[in-house]
Amino acid sequence: MSFWNDPLKVAADWLMGIFTGWGMPGIAAQILIGFLGILFLLSLLMVLDIFLVWVERKVVSRFQDRIGPNRVGPFGLIQPFADIIKLLIKEDITPDGADKVVYNLAPLLSMMSVLILWAVMPLAPRMIGVDLNIGALYIIAAGAIGTLSIIMAGWASNNKYALIGAFRQVAVMVAFEIPMLTMLLIPTIFAGSMGFNAITEAQDVWFVWLAPLAALIFLIAAIAELGRAPFDMAEGESELVAGYNTEYSGMKFGMFYAGELLHAFTFGGFWAILFFGGYRFFGLEQVSAFLAVAVILFKAFIGYWIIMWVRYTLLRIRIDHMLGFNWKFLTPLGFVLLMVVALLNALLAGTPAWLYVAAMFLSNVILGLIALEIARSYSRKEREKVEGVRQVVEARH
Amino acid sequence: MSQWIYIGLFMIVGLIIPVGAITVAWILGPKKANPIKQSTYECGIETVGDSWVQFKAQYYIFALVFLIFDVETVFLFPWAVKLGQLGMFAVIEGIIFILILIVGLMYTWRKGMLEWA
Amino acid sequence: MTGEQIIFLVVAFFTLGSGFMVVTTRNLVHAAFWLVSTLFGVAVVFALLNASFLAVVQVVVYIGAIAILFIFAVMLTRKDMRDQGPQMNPGWWFGALISVLVFLGLVFLLQGWSGLSTTASAMPSDFDAISELGNVLVSPDAYVLPFEVASVLLVAALIGAVYVAFNRK
Numbered sequence: 001m002s003f004w005n006d007p008l009k010v011a012a013d014w015l016m017g018i019f020t021g022w023g024m025p026g027i028a029a030q031i032l033i034g035f036l037g038i039l040f041l042l043s044l045l046m047v048l049d050i051f052l053v054w055v056e057r058k059v060v061s062r063f064q065d066r067i068g069p070n071r072v073g074p075f076g077l078i079q080p081f082a083d084i085i086k087l088l089i090k091e092d093i094t095p096d097g098a099d100k101v102v103y104n105l106a107p108l109l110s111m112m113s114v115l116i117l118w119a120v121m122p123l124a125p126r127m128i129g130v131d132l133n134i135g136a137l138y139i140i141a142a143g144a145i146g147t148l149s150i151i152m153a154g155w156a157s158n159n160k161y162a163l164i165g166a167f168r169q170v171a172v173m174v175a176f177e178i179p180m181l182t183m184l185l186i187p188t189i190f191a192g193s194m195g196f197n198a199i200t201e202a203q204d205v206w207f208v209w210l211a212p213l214a215a216l217i218f219l220i221a222a223i224a225e226l227g228r229a230p231f232d233m234a235e236g237e238s239e240l241v242a243g244y245n246t247e248y249s250g251m252k253f254g255m256f257y258a259g260e261l262l263h264a265f266t267f268g269g270f271w272a273i274l275f276f277g278g279y280r281f282f283g284l285e286q287v288s289a290f291l292a293v294a295v296i297l298f299k300a301f302i303g304y305w306i307i308m309w310v311r312y313t314l315l316r317i318r319i320d321h322m323l324g325f326n327w328k329f330l331t332p333l334g335f336v337l338l339m340v341v342a343l344l345n346a347l348l349a350g351t352p353a354w355l356y357v358a359a360m361f362l363s364n365v366i367l368g369l370i371a372l373e374i375a376r377s378y379s380r381k382e383r384e385k386v387e388g389v390r391q392v393v394e395a396r397h
Numbered sequence: 398m399s400q401w402i403y404i405g406l407f408m409i410v411g412l413i414i415p416v417g418a419i420t421v422a423w424i425l426g427p428k429k430a431n432p433i434k435q436s437t438y439e440c441g442i443e444t445v446g447d448s449w450v451q452f453k454a455q456y457y458i459f460a461l462v463f464l465i466f467d468v469e470t471v472f473l474f475p476w477a478v479k480l481g482q483l484g485m486f487a488v489i490e491g492i493i494f495i496l497i498l499i500v501g502l503m504y505t506w507r508k509g510m511l512e513w514a
Numbered sequence: 515m516t517g518e519q520i521i522f523l524v525v526a527f528f529t530l531g532s533g534f535m536v537v538t539t540r541n542l543v544h545a546a547f548w549l550v551s552t553l554f555g556v557a558v559v560f561a562l563l564n565a566s567f568l569a570v571v572q573v574v575v576y577i578g579a580i581a582i583l584f585i586f587a588v589m590l591t592r593k594d595m596r597d598q599g600p601q602m603n604p605g606w607w608f609g610a611l612i613s614v615l616v617f618l619g620l621v622f623l624l625q626g627w628s629g630l631s632t633t634a635s636a637m638p639s640d641f642d643a644i645s646e647l648g649n650v651l652v653s654p655d656a657y658v659l660p661f662e663v664a665s666v667l668l669v670a671a672l673i674g675a676v677y678v679a680f681n682r683k
Contacts, residue, residue, distance in 0.1 A: 027517075034403055038410045046414060088422045091429065102547065108415045115411035119404055130403045133644060137474060137570040144578025148550060151585055155543060163589075171456050174463045174582060181470040188477040194644065251422030255415050320513030323459065327502075327511045331466065335499055338473075339492050342480060346488040401561040401569075454679070457586050461675045464579040465668050471571050472651075472664060479648030487652040494665045501669035508676050 007289055008037070008127050041129070042115055045262065052261045053080040056308065063312040090250035097158035098247065106153035107248065107255035113146035114263045121269055122197045124279055124292035135196040136184045139270060140177065143225060146263070147173050150244050153256070157247035166244035168319055169227055175326045176224035176231075182334035183218040186211050186341050187274045200278035205357055208275040213337055213364040215275040217330060222267045223307055224322070226260065230314040231322055268303025272296060276303075333371050340367060458510055469498050522562055529555030538601070546585045553577050564637065567644050 012033050019029035054069070054077060061068025069076030094103060119129035120138050132138055147170055154166020188194050190210060191202035199207075208215045224231040245256045272278060276299055279292035317325070340363055348356050476491045505511060532552040536545050553576040560569035650656040 031402070031406070034406055035410070038403070038406050042407075042410055042414055088418075089425050090422070091426045092419075092423055099544075102544075104419075107419070108412055111415040112408060112411040115414065116404070116407045119407040129407065130400045132400060132404075132566060133642065134566050134570050137471075137567070137574060141570050141573035141578070144574055147578060147582065151582065152547070155585075155589065167456055167586075167589075170582065171459050174579070175459060177578075178463065178466045178470065181467070185470070185473055185477045188474065189480045192481040193478060194474065250426060251419050254422075255418065323513060324511065327459075327462070328506060332499060332502065335495050339495055342477075342488050342491060345480065346485045401558075401566070404561075405558075454590060457583070457590055458675070458679050460579070460583045460586050461679060462672065464575075464583055465672050465675075467575055467579045469665065469668055471575055472661070475567070475644055475648035475651055477648075478644045479652070483649070483652060486654075490652050490658055490662065493662060497662070497665040497669055501672040504669075505672055505676055510676050 006126050012037070038129070041118060045115065045118060046258075048265070049258045049262045050080045050084060052265055052304075053083060053258070055304075056261060059305070059308050060312050063309075084254070087251050087254040092252070093247075093249045095158055095247045099156040099158070102152050103156035103247075104252075106149045106156060107252040107259075109145055109149035109152065111255045111259045113142045113149060114259045114266060117142050117263075117266050117270075120196055121266070121296075122200050122273065122278060123296055124289035125286070127289055127293070128197055131195060131197050133193060133195040133198075136188055136194040136199075140181060140184070143173070143177065153248070154244035157244070159247050162244050162246045165246070169244060172231055172319070172322055172326075173225055173227065175323055176221045176330070179217050179326065179330040179334040180221035180225060182331075182338050183214045183221065184274070185338055186214040189342060189345055196273055196278070200273055200280060203277045203280060205353070206275065206277045209357055210360040211275075211337075211341060211364055212361065213333075213368045214341070215271070216368075217334055217337070218274065219271060219306070220330065222271060223310060224326070226264050226267060226307070228260070228264060228307065228311050230310070230317045232311075232316060264307050265300060265304045268305075268307060269296065269300035271303045272299035329371070329375060333367075337364070337367055455513060462505060462510070465501070466498070469494075518562065522559070525555055525558045525562065529559070540601075542588050543585065546581065546588050549584065550577055550581045553581060565643065567647065 015033050015036070016029055019032060020026065024032070057079065058068045058076065069079035072078045072082050094100065117139055120132055120135040122128040122131075150166050150169055150173070154163045154169075157163070184194075187199050187207050190207055191199040193199065193202075245253055248256060273296070278299070279296040281295045284291050284295060341360070344360060344363055348359055351359075473491065473494070476487065476494075480487060480491070529552055532548050532555060535548040536552060539545050539548060553572065557569045557572040557577075560566075560572055651661045652658055
């Protein structure tokens with residue numbers, strides 16, 4: 001139980017020794033140690049958040065064939081600090097008619113809903129904030145608080161375009177929660193528990209090989225939950241200025257913006273945990289806890305990079321197409337996938353591992369191809385309806 | 398219960414951090430209130446009409462459909478946790494549950510409730 | 515007064531206070547937000563009782579769906595969201611009398627209840643609430659029939675919603 005294997009316990013015991021040496025009662029010392037640990041983790045996250053701003057801007061610039069920030073410091077690394085200083089010294093303009101309490105509460109709740117997600121993220125075999133056995137539902141609960149903060153922001157701004165942006169954003173977020181919940185059920189079935197530690201421990205074979213379609217649907221639903229392109233109704237820059245955070249300036253806007261980036265990174269992390277083995281990498285995590293943290297951060301960055309890649313490649317989807325895609329395609333597909341996985345899981349209960357993995361993988365691929373074929377034939381019919389009209393017109397000439 | 402105390406601490410610290418950041422911004426920023434700065438932003442022109450418009454009732458219907466499926470998925474979570482240890486019978490029960498709700502989804506689809514227009 | 519009792523009292527006062535604000539505030543959207551804090555207080559009470567699944571489900575379903583539905587409904591229907599009428603209706607003294615009588619009746623009934631002075635027995639350490647719930651929901655001699663009937667109930671709610679909220683064509 002050396003420092004390299006289990007740093008949290010070693011640090012906690014050391015601090016406990018110090019505090020009880022000062023005469024503090026045990027329970028108060030425990031709570032104080034917990035408080036300090038949480039403060040440490042969340043401060044590290046805020047520093048990470050600052051660098052995510054730099055990563056985002058560099059990556060978007062490369063996708064758009066330009067260089068991005070490179071003047072402020074080496075490779076533009078000081079740029080986000082300049083951004084923070086700018087946001088801090090901006091004037092805090094509250095629009096008149098805005099509801100002061102709700103207006104000020106919204107960015108706080110938005111940031112809080114992202115930070116509390118890190119309570120259940122397993123960083124190493126024994127390093128997890130709180131090992132809740134209902135971790136999968138907990139992230140949806142935190143998302144619910146985030147959704148609420150968006151409506152609060154949109155309504156309190158006393159700006160009808162902000163309100164429209166907030167309504168649309170909430171309608172999209174809420175709609176895509178159903179495929180996300182359904183896809184959270186699939187690792188739960190495989191692992192026999194909703195807790196993230198249990199899900200990570202059960203991934204001797206990564207769940208992405210067992211259910212690739214589930215990983216894909218979860219990614220799509222997560223991108224919609226985050227409010228990023230191609231689902232960024234709220235930030236349709238040419239449509240609604242900045243949607244629900246139009247009337248926010250200075251650090252309050254900074255909280256929304258930084259919260260969104262950190263949320264994207266956090267969901268990259270959850271995608272890695274649920275489908276890509278989390279902190280596991282062929283036994284590397286047993287060597288040292290720090291290696292496990294490095295593994296999961298690396299996987300989270302890959303997930304975040306894929307989310308950014310999708311954002312800077314695809315066009316924004318129209319809201320009725322978005323909602324139709326969710327309710328008419330993703331939701332039925334998600335439920336059918338759940339039924340297929342549950343059925344196969346029971347049918348193949350005693351079979352050898354390679355047969356199980358192969359059967360699950362094949363069933364997912366077949367289901368994905370069938371769904372794609374159904375979608376294609378539907379769009380073909382729609383196209384023929386339109387082109388049928390066009391052919392009549394061409395025949396007349 | 399001690400688990401939830403830590404979650405509570407997470408929420409408290411998670412609130413302290415943005416409160417701290419916004420307070421620092423409030424201390425450092427200028428405070429020159431000005432009626433033009435504080436007027437509602439509508440692409441730089443004067444606002445037209447009330448700050449309230451008749452919103453589409455479709456938002457409400459989508460939220461309603463979401464509520465039904467949310468409750469359904471929440472019912473499925475305990476089922477999914479125990480699925481590995483129960484037999485085929487539990488799987489069939491769950492499948493019946495999901496099928497009944499897919500029938501409901503098909504009904505709302507056919508009735509045209511899932512259209513945006 | 516154990517720590518748990520103090521925490522429970524604080525949470526209970528918070529929940530009741532929020533509930534009181536729901537019915538007394540003049541602004542309808544504020545009432546919806548106070549309802550959110552009331553529901554959150556109930557979730558905290560569930561967490562105090564070690565019913566973690568129910569606490570999270572309370573937040574996901576009530577705050578994430580039902581409160582959003584309320585807020586949508588409020589914002590979609592009222593033009594002027596400030597209630598201008600008098601705060602109390604003319605028969606308020608009668609309502610107050612009934613509630614005081616009910617309160618006295620409850621106090622009288624609960625005086626002899628032993629539960630107020632005994633502490634609940636702790637759950638066995640390997641008690642996993644979710645597993646038990648899963649077991650119970652699908653076993654034929656427990657709650658499988660209500661489980662299936664719940665899905666029929668949800669479909670009935672969906673059909674009712676189609677009928678009530680969607681009379682277009």
